[in-house]
């Protein structure tokens with residue numbers, strides 16, 4: 001008897017990348033954060049393998065990912081394979097007989113939500129285009145835990161929903177509507193780092209030095225609230241000041257990096273209204289809120305050896 005062909009609920013699924021505008025790290029400790037989606041940042045396409053019993057293959061050339069999902073040998077598996085297997089298993093989807101190919105515009109491991117985009121797109125492949133975002137997010141979190149230990153969930157929410165979201169850990173996210181499109185310049189440092197290590201570093205600082213760390217978290221809360229109000233009325237000058245303040249506060253929590261400071265300074269000198277690290281820090285990316293000329297900021301970054309990504313966060 002021939003084995004039945006494994007099928008998924010969808011042939012193609014996409015997910016958003018993300019930038020955290022304000023509130024990273026503090027969000028792990030209960031402070032709100034604002035995140036924005038980068039559209040169709042990852043697209044996955046699935047097709048059946050000739051051998052329906054062969055282990056499912058996942059290939060994303062831009063990230064140098066080429067793994068097989070073999071059930072049962074967890075310890076030996078590549079983390080990407082383990083995360084993918086967790087997501088598909090939670091969705092009751094087949095682990096055999098499929099070939100999944102990914103196309104992406106996101107650099108991996110740079111704080112732009114690559115892992116959450118992968119987990120969300122896999123969950124969408126398995127659950128189908130009509131699946132509610134809550135279900136997609138829940139399934140994706142099984143994979144995100146493999147990558148990041150105990151993530152707040154903000155990356156999965158934005159990867160699934162896009163737009164601009166206000167997120168408080170453990171609560172449903174709230175969509176935010178910017179009054180004007182937000183011209184952002186993403187500045188990758190090329191410095192690798194591990195989100196889980198940086199989150200643990202901040203956690204230790206908060207536990208050991210609460211009298212110092214807690215007021216910093218509260219100041220970040222202030223930046224988030226003031227930044228959200230500014231976003232909602234299109235006051236980019238104030239939002240830019242909140243970016244600058246937040247960058248300093250994150251550095252005080254110990255997640256800065258000299259390259260991030262340098263790129264933020266270059267962006268500000270080229271007319272950006274503000275600049276900060278985004279995501280876990282320690283490397284990864286910075287974001288600059290451009291004034292009237294995002295390309296001037298990108299050109300200045302290029303002279304500093306950084307290939308910037310110019311993007312615009314839409315109003316709805």
Ligand code: PMV
Pocket residue numbers: 020023024025026027028110111112113150151152153154155195199278279280281284
């Ligand atoms: O995925 P990254 O590296 O952009 O960082 C995630 C944001 C953190 O607030 C640092 C961690 C979290 O789980 O919210």
